[in-house]
Amino acid sequence: MNDTRQPISPDTARKHSRLRGAAKSHSVCPYCAVGCSQNVYTKGGEVIDIEGDPESPINEGTLCPKGANTFQLVSNPHRITKVMYRAPYSDRWEERPLDWAMDRIARLVKETRDRDFVERSAEGIEVSHVKTIAHLGGATLDNEENYLIKKLFSGGLGFLAIENQARI
Numbered sequence: 001m002n003d004t005r006q007p008i009s010p011d012t013a014r015k016h017s018r019l020r021g022a023a024k025s026h027s028v029c030p031y032c033a034v035g036c037s038q039n040v041y042t043k044g045g046e047v048i049d050i051e052g053d054p055e056s057p058i059n060e061g062t063l064c065p066k067g068a069n070t071f072q073l074v075s076n077p078h079r080i081t082k083v084m085y086r087a088p089y090s091d092r093w094e095e096r097p098l099d100w101a102m103d104r105i106a107r108l109v110k111e112t113r114d115r116d117f118v119e120r121s122a123e124g125i126e127v128s129h130v131k132t133i134a135h136l137g138g139a140t141l142d143n144e145e146n147y148l149i150k151k152l153f154s155g156g157l158g159f160l161a162i163e164n165q166a167r168i
């Protein structure tokens with residue numbers, strides 16, 4: 001590339017794409033059911049960029065503004081990495097340990113399900129459901145997580161209301 005016959009300064013000759021030398025993996029945008037294809041670029045085990053895949057017949061290299069920011073899911077200094085809890089009627093968030101949050105969620109789910117689980121309807125039809133607990137998933141949940149959520153909450157615990165924020 002360093003053609004000495006061209007009027008190119010050493011500084012210009014040194015410039016190159018930030019993706020040079022990066023490994024490319026294919027992925028799918030996690031946000032919505034359009035399923036745009038993405039190229040994930042990694043260097044030294046770190047994700048350095050995520051872009052639209054030009055070879056995809058779905059999005060032909062493009063991503064909407066949401067999908068174009070997928071890199072920020074991986075690398076974002078503003079991402080909250082601790083459990084934040086807001087007590088009922090409180091106007092502030094408090095930091096709590098993960099174990100505390102897991103225990104609280106498990107206890108409340110068990111108490112509510114024990115209280116409200118319906119095995120048979122008034123007509124005697126087996127329904128095996130609980131209507132007082134709902135689950136709302138996030139757009140960035142992957143296929144495996146969604147599979148487990150559906151399997152546990154719907155088939156296992158009998159929740160009827162299982163939704164995902166990606167479709168709201």
Ligand code: SF4
Nearest residue numbers: 029031032036064067
């Ligand atoms: S890039 Fe936009 S349109 Fe494509 S899957 Fe992601 S959210 Fe949906």
